Amino acid sequence: MSAPVANSIHDVAIVGLGPVGAIFANLLAQARLSVAVVERVAEIYDKPRAITLDHEALRVLQAIGLGDFMEQAIAPHNGSHYLGVDGEIIKIFDPMPPPFPLGWIPNVTFVQPDLEQALRDKLADYPHADVFLAAAGVALRQDADAVTLTAQRESGEELSIHARYLVGCDGANSFVRKQLGIGLDDLAFDEWWMVVDTLTSDPAKRPAKSFQYCWPSRPGTFVPGPRNLRRWEIKLLPGEDPEAAGAADNVVKLLKGFTDISDLTIWRSAVYRFHALLGQRWRDHRVLLMGDAVHQTPPFLGQGLCAGIRDAVNLAWKLRLVLRGDANEALLDSYEIERKPHVRAVVASAKEFGKIIGELDPVAAAARDLRLRAELKAGTAETIRQKFIPDLVSGLIARDGDLAGRLFVQPHVQAPDGQTCRLDDLLKPEFAIVTATAEPMEWLSDASRAAWQHLAGERVVITASGESTDADGILSVVERDGLFADWIRHHRAAAVIVRPDRYVFGAAGNADELNMLVGQLLEGLGARHQSFPAVPVTS
Ligand SMILES: Cc1cc2nc3c(=O)[nH]c(=O)nc-3n(C[C@H](O)[C@H](O)[C@H](O)COP(=O)(O)OP(=O)(O)OC[C@H]3O[C@@H](n4cnc5c(N)ncnc54)[C@H](O)[C@@H]3O)c2cc1C
Incomplete structure (x- = not known):
């Protein structure tokens, strides 16, 4: 027992x-x-x-x-260059330039x-x-x-x-x-790759960028990690035995196909089967x-x-x-x-990049190079990697509005104690109503206010100037970088409801919209039938 x-x-x-x-x-x-x-x-x-x-x-x-x-x-991560059959660049991912919307690189x-x-x-x-x-x-x-x-x-x-x-x-x-x-849906990707982490004695020896070697003879990837960590991922070719490929002498042999290894110590390596599967x-x-x-x-x-x-x-x-x-x-x-549609979209992009890198047919690879180079030249290729990460498209988000389902920005702010910090460091992991001025906080009806309190929701005002304070249940902070001010102005919103995971539930431009949004949220939580005060969901 x-x-x-x-x-x-x-x-x-x-x-x-x-x-x-x-x-x-x-x-x-x-x-x-x-x-x-x-x-x-x-x-x-x-x-x-x-x-x-x-x-x-x-x-x-x-x-x-x-x-x-x-x-x-x-x-x-300083971006990636994809190199075609002739060793020239066919595709680029650049690092996203500042200001950084979520407060991190x-x-x-x-x-x-x-x-x-x-x-x-x-x-x-x-x-x-x-x-x-x-x-x-x-x-x-x-x-x-x-x-x-x-x-x-x-x-x-x-x-x-x-x-x-x-x-x-x-x-x-x-x-x-x-x-x-529970079964897994096969999203159709199945390749064997060898991955080797090395430590370099000469960190300046290679560029600080990542490279994708889109070579049909042997596709591979180079990623410079923190400090002296340098990573190579190398595709196994048809007929190569994954077990034998992982042997120490073969790891060295494959690595030498990509770089001079005189400065490298092999830290660890493994052979993986890369899949695309969804529960x-x-x-x-x-x-x-x-x-x-x-x-x-x-x-x-x-x-x-x-x-x-x-x-x-x-x-x-x-x-x-x-x-x-x-x-x-x-x-x-x-x-x-x-989460499921989000993962499905991300996997689709990852597969697409994997197919570009891993193409083994020289004729198809040559056609790929022509196409990607033309897109690069025409400026039609997306060069910011993070743009391939979607927003939420369904679930507990407001029914209307372009902000619902997007990630809420994270400005650097002055805390009430005078220190500069990232906004989230001052918030509890609860819902928050966030505004750029104090006025929209007055828009909350008594019912919305009571429901908000019951939900332990926060009220946060992010201003461009003044004093940071925490009084009467409202946290008021001065931002350092103008990130929030630009963002809320750009989206023409007066108030947003932010979820505990920092996705935007919805945005409001006036009192009616804000109170309706609170009502919609409570309805979505299924809380209207429990102990919350009733808040209308339509005007
Ligand atoms: C080569 C490679 C490169 C990658 N690069 C990136 C990258 O750059 N960025 C990125 O975001 N992701 C990357 N990933 C993916 C990432 O590594 C995985 O998605 C992540 O590690 C998965 O974490 P997990 O906790 O879900 O699963 P795992 O890390 O597999 O952890 C599962 C844990 O459950 C334990 N466990 C299993 N069965 C039981 C049981 N019956 N009882 C108790 N415990 C159990 C296991 O021992 C294990 O510790 C990469 C993956 C690979 C293979």
């Missing part, structure tokens, strides 16, 4: 403490939910995987208190095991986060009220964990997904899936982990609201509704 874990029932059980599980656990624990995490392996996975992150991911890491750590851990490089260690250290600060390492989830069952997870330690001892919800963050071979009988369902009652457990993408846009981080921040606040009774359980369905 399995031993029940002390502390009766947790709010959320998590299977898998990879990067996505660790970020999700931190988000929940920070919100004072009790979590139990089981992880099959004690040590952090140390093969080369994610090397780039985007600003949305950095903002989430900032939210869990790792902003300072990330400042030290990252290096800017839009694309950066980092070292995944270092981040995972920081996430584990942070999680250890929370007494209500129980982490069981070297304990594999082996069975689960759920009823109307809870989920029971059985985990097995290496000794054979079994643990029994009870939780209100369970989230499978257990990677590509997800045991949770298999237990639920058919992301939720089964009280059990949900997240990260690689429910989607896998070829890494050509550097978005696999970023997508998992978006999953984590999307679901964390929804579970929190449901568990505290501020939203109907149906809100959890919006997780898949919002």
